[in-house]
Amino acid sequence: MAFSDDVRTRLDVEAKEIIGRYPHKRSALLPLLHLVQAEDGYVTPAGIEYCAEQLNLTTAEVAAVVTFYTMYKRRPVGDYHVGVCTNTLCAVMGGDQIFAELKEHLGVGNDEMTEDGVLTLEHIECNAACDFAPVMTVNWEFFDNQTPQAAKDLVDRLRAGDPPAPTRGPSRLCTWKQASRVLAGFPDGLAGEGVAAGPASLVGLELAKEHGWAAPKAGSKAGPEAGAADPGTDAGKDAGADS
Numbered sequence: 468m469a470f471s472d473d474v475r476t477r478l479d480v481e482a483k484e485i486i487g488r489y490p491h492k493r494s495a496l497l498p499l500l501h502l503v504q505a506e507d508g509y510v511t512p513a514g515i516e517y518c519a520e521q522l523n524l525t526t527a528e529v530a531a532v533v534t535f536y537t538m539y540k541r542r543p544v545g546d547y548h549v550g551v552c553t554n555t556l557c558a559v560m561g562g563d564q565i566f567a568e569l570k571e572h573l574g575v576g577n578d579e580m581t582e583d584g585v586l587t588l589e590h591i592e593c594n595a596a597c598d599f600a601p602v603m604t605v606n607w608e609f610f611d612n613q614t615p616q617a618a619k620d621l622v623d624r625l626r627a628g629d630p631p632a633p634t635r636g637p638s639r640l641c642t643w644k645q646a647s648r649v650l651a652g653f654p655d656g657l658a659g660e661g662v663a664a665g666p667a668s669l670v671g672l673e674l675a676k677e678h679g680w681a682a683p684k685a686g687s688k689a690g691p692e693a694g695a696a697d698p699g700t701d702a703g704k705d706a707g708a709d710s
């Protein structure tokens with residue numbers, strides 16, 4: 468079923484703004500998909516049709532993009548999308564255990580919504596936060612250094628209508644639909660909140676300062692005097708042969 472006239476009128480204004488950001492209309496597809504996802508919480512057939520119309524694409528072309536990127540959902544998502552990182556580092560640090568216990572605690576499988584419609588659980592790939600492993604996300608905001616019990620407390624609070632603040636980033640969580648609007652390029656004013664990098668991310672920098680280490684200048688090659696044998700040099704090959 469297509470969007471109602473009211474919804475279309477509202478979306479048209481925002482779609483025009485999004486499309487105007489790009490020299491080629493079709494480049495606007497990704498943010499436009501987030502915009503229609505913000506409408507219903509997932510990309511519906513109406514959303515696909517709308518994007519195709521706006522960008523002079525076929526619905527097959529739009530659907531191909533939707534099914535390629537995991538951030539676009541084809542089924543209803545709760546107010547809170549709860550992601551558990553089960554990529555290698557998080558998995559061995561407890562991510563697999565967290566995911567298994569959450570599935571049991573919530574009575575849902577992967578990519579399924581709880582009966583009350585409050586949250587959807589999904590195992591996610593590395594979120595570039597391995598230094599805080601195991602990590603979870605709620606509507607893509609970070610919850611660092613989780614344990615099975617902390618994870619259960621987190622989802623219980625979400626279901627009780629008492630969402631906790633993320634570990635890093637903004638001081639409060641928004642809903643899944645609001646997060647989709649932000650990804651469409653309509654800021655909610657929270658992007659500048661919180662720390663840019665947590666202490667664990669800065670350990671390497673602190674060590675480098677302590678030891679006076681610095682990155683080689685652009686165009687220069689790290690030589691043996693820098694303590695690193697380049698495998699492309701004779702010194703590097705020799706070092707490899709000796710090992």
Ligand code: FES
Nearest residue numbers: 552557593594596
């Ligand atoms: S493996 Fe989980 S954030 Fe990288």
